[in-house]
Amino acid sequence: MIIPNAGVSAATGSLCSPNIFRTSFSSWQPSYPMGNVALEKGYKDVYLISWNYGMGRESLEAFEESFRAGGGNVVKKVLLPFPSTNFQPHISDIAAQEPDAVFVFFAGGGATKFVMDYDAMGLRGKIPLLGSGFLTEGTLEAQGEAAEGIITTLHYAEQLDVPKNKEFREAFKTEYGHYPDIYAVQGYDAGLAIVNTINQLNGDVSDKQAVIDTMAKLTINSPRGDFTFSRAHNPVQNIYLREVMDGVNVVTGIAAEALEDPARGCNL
Structure with missing residues (x-):
């Protein structure tokens, strides 16, 4: 299989x-390196948000694992019912909390709406938005200018x-x-x-x-x-650091080289 x-x-x-x-x-792989990236950028207090389903929970947990190990603080962790896209109350809460950055897992239509709502409420350029790479994978055309500056980690980038x-x-x-x-x-x-x-x-x-x-x-x-x-x-693969520039996920570095999932519970 x-x-x-x-x-x-x-x-x-x-x-x-x-x-x-x-x-x-594995859901762990793209998100784990971003915890270290956040710390390297000086972000100490980060707000987490995703849907309450397997990929969302596992992505946030992976970020937390590396971020907390390096001394980072999770300001708040929000898990929304899937597939809710009622993001505005939570984005308002982010604005009130004033974290150093926000880390999310969203994909597809939900990713597009979150990014556009985040921009519409004036947070783009004020509070950095970080994500597992699916936030801007296949969604950039729909997100348009609202996606500019988003930083993600993923095992591929088109260019x-x-x-x-x-x-x-x-x-x-x-x-x-x-x-x-x-x-x-x-x-x-x-x-x-x-x-x-x-x-x-x-x-x-x-x-x-x-x-x-x-x-x-x-x-x-x-x-x-x-x-x-x-x-x-x-x-066992590289996880690339990407930033949206002029509508493209531009590779700015390797967030983790030859990263192997810990395969917890596997007895092979």
């Missing part, structure tokens, strides 16, 4: 299994300076008429894991254990940069 997107930590944690591989991320990325993006656009996003990259890498495993076994996949052992040792030449699999079969 290959997971090309879902971030639920248990899949490569307490519910890990030899035959389960993931080519995407990542990796030779494989440039090649992949042009080939994808030729095939489908538009450029790929992170979800396309993860799907492509799932395909690579299958093809490379089959090729190394000369097409003979009759031995299940041989398939598992071969896949576990792969290095995937991904558009996000090369990655390997951890003992729990989660990608």
Whole structure:
């Protein structure tokens, strides 16, 4: 079983299994490095907000883990019922609390509305907005100028300076008429894991254990940069620091190099 997107930590944690591989991320991976980034930027008091579901809770917990370990203080932690987008009362509360920064997990339409509400209530440029990279992934066009200056961490960025990325993006656009996003990259890498495993076994996949052992040792030449699999079969990968500039997620550094999910509860 290959997971090309879902971030639920248990899949490569307490519910890990030899035959389960993931080519995407654990929910812990994109958010954990941002705690250290916040501290490096001098943010001591941070306000957290997300939806009250698995990805939201796990993302905030990952940020808290590194942020608190470095001496950071969580001013307030808000978990909204999913999929509520009634953000205005909470943004007003953020303005009243005056934290050094805000860290969020939102994606899709919710991410777009939060960013636009945050800007509309005058907080953009006053209280820095940080997030797991899905806040600005596939949402920038809709968010427009309201997204400018948002800082996120993710395992990919469209303009990542990796030779494989440039090649992949042009080939994808030729095939489908538009450029790929992170979800396309993860799907492509799932395909690579299958093809490379089959090729190394000369097409003979009759031995299940041989398939598992071969896949576990792969290095995937991904558009996000090369990655390997951890003992729990989660990608060991770079997490990039990104800032929205002129409507683009610009990579400004590597927030965590070859980051391995802790795979808590996995006994492989």
